Amino acid sequence: MPGTSENGHDRHPRVVILGGGFAGVGAAQKLKHADADIVLVDKHDYHTFQPLLYQCATGLLETTAVGHSLRDLVHGQENTTVRQATVTAVDLGAREVQFADLDPLMYDYLVFGLGAEVNFFGTEGAAEHAFPMYTLPDAVRLKNHVLQRWEEADRHPELVEDGALNIVVVGGGATGVESAGALAELYRGEFAKDYPNVPQEKARIILVEAGPVLFSMFKADIRAYTEKALAKRTVEVMVGEAVKSIAPTRITLRSGTVLAAHTLVWGAGLQGNALVQSLGLELARGNRIPVGPDLTAPGHPEMYAVGDVAAITDAKTNHVLPQLGSVALQSGEHAGEDIARRVAGKEPKPFKYRDKGTMATIGRGAAVVQMMGGRTMKGRAAQVAWGTVHLALLPTNEDRAKAVVDWAGAGLTHQRPGRITVETGEERDVAAARSARSSGLDDGPDSGRS
């Protein structure tokens, strides 16, 4: 599909890649040698390594271990331009992408990899008061908030009784379990030493899951191991309980139970990027774009949908693949390779997913892995497997080397060097407002709700 310029001469086809996550970067890197102009667009100037967000939120890793300069990832790729811009619309008929802060771009091929976003399922107060865990700013915001709660409680011990240090984590899937485990280790490890005057035993981490079990996607032996590992870290688990409403200092459950907690971490649901609703395509469950075997959208052979935003049916199992880093990377790479083939006049190929297993980390030395055939691993062996699979997802060898040093250092020293608050003026204002609300010191609309 060679492109034609405005004056009628042949030009290189233009490939516009939307999103610099695993999927978008995978596509861009596989187009390195293609005879095409590649434009990689993201609203941020960095690629986010989401599997490590909770380690950033708990001070184990610094932001640069989780975010990597996007431009750096395509250095030496002469056919590729990076643009930091926010996509506002895509006109599939006109093959044009519109931006909030950049002139529209026409394309010959489109790789749509804008990822997913949090789904609060309409829960009252969630958009205002919950802390989601999906982006790097989310992780930093949560870290700063928790650190500020402990500093406040150290100054005003009466806040501990009001639940200032309690955290409710919503969602018994990987994000919820990993966040609860990491927060508990931060509390019982570093905070116990940082704040010797604050009564640790009064600071609770409560994991709430609406379904009957945690980790419903795993086998029973993994679920039993997870429950024990969480209990060992003093995480309290409530299953069969859904959150009804969220106020700054109180969480109300459907059963009527009210939990005193000044922090609620939302790890309960995702949906495809909101932009997909304006594409005029029929969508699959969870706002995802259903794609064919070659990962193109129905009726649009020039548009590939990849990663979390796509509903990709695995040819082997006939099931829709989960929203995982390895699915995103492999689907993005497939789109890049396929477009390179088509630009070279060759036939596209169907996507084949190589399953690396489903895995999660509950805490130091405690991970779980379930392979496609059903084989399971737990504990340190599973943590090594987790490390191996996730090292492969890191974008550069330099990142891999750095991660090995960071992970080994954290494992040996148990240090969390990132547990400092670095505020811009704006963050300070927001934190002060939140803090005043939590302490009941202001007369704003939320202060009377607790």
Ligand SMILES: Cc1cc2nc3c(=O)[nH]c(=O)nc-3n(C[C@H](O)[C@H](O)[C@H](O)COP(=O)(O)OP(=O)(O)OC[C@H]3O[C@@H](n4cnc5c(N)ncnc54)[C@H](O)[C@@H]3O)c2cc1C
């Ligand atoms: C807390 C957490 C832990 C996880 N842990 C694991 C794990 O252990 N193992 C695993 O395999 N997977 C894990 N995942 C899932 C995995 O990270 C995702 O499946 C993967 O990141 C999806 O990649 P993606 O490229 O599709 O989307 P994303 O990584 O979300 O990338 C989308 C990109 O699009 C950009 N964007 C969005 N909207 C716009 C717009 N309007 N304009 C411009 N740019 C825009 C975003 O800035 C972003 O960079 C985890 C996810 C989370 C949230």
